[in-house]
Amino acid sequence: MLAFGIISRSQARHLLRHHLTRISSVTCESRRMSSSNPVAAVCQVTSTPDKEANFATCKQLVEQAKERGASMVFLPEGFDYIGSSRDETLQLSESREGHTISRFSQLARNVGVWLSLGGFHERGGDWETDRRIYNSHIIINEQGDIVSVYRKGHLFDVELKEKGVFLKESAFTIPGPSLTPPVQTPIGKVGLGVCYDLRFPELSLALLRHGAEILTYPSAFTVATGAAHWEVLLRARAIETQCFVLAAAQVGSHHAKRASYGHALAVDPWGKVIGDCGGAETGVALVEIDLQKLRDTRMNMPVQQHRRNAEFYSSLD
Numbered sequence: 001m002l003a004f005g006i007i008s009r010s011q012a013r014h015l016l017r018h019h020l021t022r023i024s025s026v027t028c029e030s031r032r033m034s035s036s037n038p039v040a041a042v043c044q045v046t047s048t049p050d051k052e053a054n055f056a057t058c059k060q061l062v063e064q065a066k067e068r069g070a071s072m073v074f075l076p077e078g079f080d081y082i083g084s085s086r087d088e089t090l091q092l093s094e095s096r097e098g099h100t101i102s103r104f105s106q107l108a109r110n111v112g113v114w115l116s117l118g119g120f121h122e123r124g125g126d127w128e129t130d131r132r133i134y135n136s137h138i139i140i141n142e143q144g145d146i147v148s149v150y151r152k153g154h155l156f157d158v159e160l161k162e163k164g165v166f167l168k169e170s171a172f173t174i175p176g177p178s179l180t181p182p183v184q185t186p187i188g189k190v191g192l193g194v195c196y197d198l199r200f201p202e203l204s205l206a207l208l209r210h211g212a213e214i215l216t217y218p219s220a221f222t223v224a225t226g227a228a229h230w231e232v233l234l235r236a237r238a239i240e241t242q243c244f245v246l247a248a249a250q251v252g253s254h255h256a257k258r259a260s261y262g263h264a265l266a267v268d269p270w271g272k273v274i275g276d277c278g279g280a281e282t283g284v285a286l287v288e289i290d291l292q293k294l295r296d297t298r299m300n301m302p303v304q305q306h307r308r309n310a311e312f313y314s315s316l317d
Contacts, residue, residue: 037288038187040214041065041073044264044277044284046252047082047220051092051100054081059107061284066111068286071186076218076248076264077119077135077195084255086172093121093133096146101138109144114185118218118248119152119194124174132174137192137218139183148183150192151176154200160224167222169196179203181210187289188213188244195219198233198247201240208241208304213294215243220250226261231273239271242298244289251279269297 043061047054058075065073080100083089094100101120108115122136135152153176155169182191191207191214198217207215215237221230238245244267251262266275266287275285298304 037290038071039069040187040246040266040287040289041068041070042246042264042266042275042277042285042287043073043075043248044251044262045076045079045282046254046260047076047078047080047250048254049081049083049088049092051081054079055100055103057282058104061282062107062111062113062115065284065286066113070113070286072114072116072190073284074116074216074218074246074248075118076250077220078121078250079117079218079248080120082220082250082254082258084257089121090131090133090172093123095123095127096120096136096138096149101140101146105140105144105146108140108142112142114142114187115140116190116192116216116218116246116248118216119220122151132172134174134176135169135194136176137194137216139185139190139192141185148180148192150180150194152194152197153177153179153203154196156196158225179206182207182212185214188291188294190214190216191243193217195221198237199229201237204237204241204243208243212241212243213291214289215241215245217245217247218249219247221261223259223261226263230261230263231265234265234267235271235273238267238269240303242269242294242301242303244268244294246287249277251277251282269294 045057058079062073081092083092117138120136120138122134124132137150139148141147155173155175157168157170180192182189189211191212193203197203204215234245234247247265249262249264250260253259262279264277268274275287277283277285
């Protein structure tokens, strides 16, 4: 979520001990892929309110991923920044025509790679009057063109007092009006979600019906909710849709009020975790997207053919 939040002092101390003060040069998977299958790169970063430093981190990870054979790179929610207050979050926001998206478009063009920008603080159409933003997932092709935009539909308004989590994304974020059709990319047909959308299987099933082969949930999960639910939710979405699931993530301490769980993951259509960036460092996991494995999984267990019509599932309404 693009909101700011509060963590306990003990969580902050633990994460600060592990937080890197420089960009890690160690990737989660450092070997160059040799298969003919396309390669995706799932990134993990620690965004702060410093937009220049955040861009430098993302740029290095994108370049590393391309050098190791990736054709599409996935960056997490809040890749541009994570603010320390509501006012700072709004002040740092931009339009899609602003500096941040322009420089990422240039980066995609220079490096020759597709980008998933997993949660951009996009100023709303009535910005001058209501000062609210969208949480926008933007796909940019290797020519630097925006080819798809999804605005997060489920906003994270949660109070977990015993966990020290207090977040109200709707205080300054507009919920997206609709889903976006899956987009054809060099690694397959990608269906877009963002963070809290992960908890709503209706979204993933709708994307599946429209041809999704890969689902992506760029996120900034809290430490408490991540430890409890992150991996099991991602694996569940993969198993029920028989899709690859790619989830770039924020990790570590962003500022005194906010920390993220990390563990950027990639999951295959059988539900197996095939990439994990861990819970401490900036990095990137490279994974092969074997669409034949997806087709075999769906053929051997034809779940979608066994699905009943809509009237069956609404028969209790």
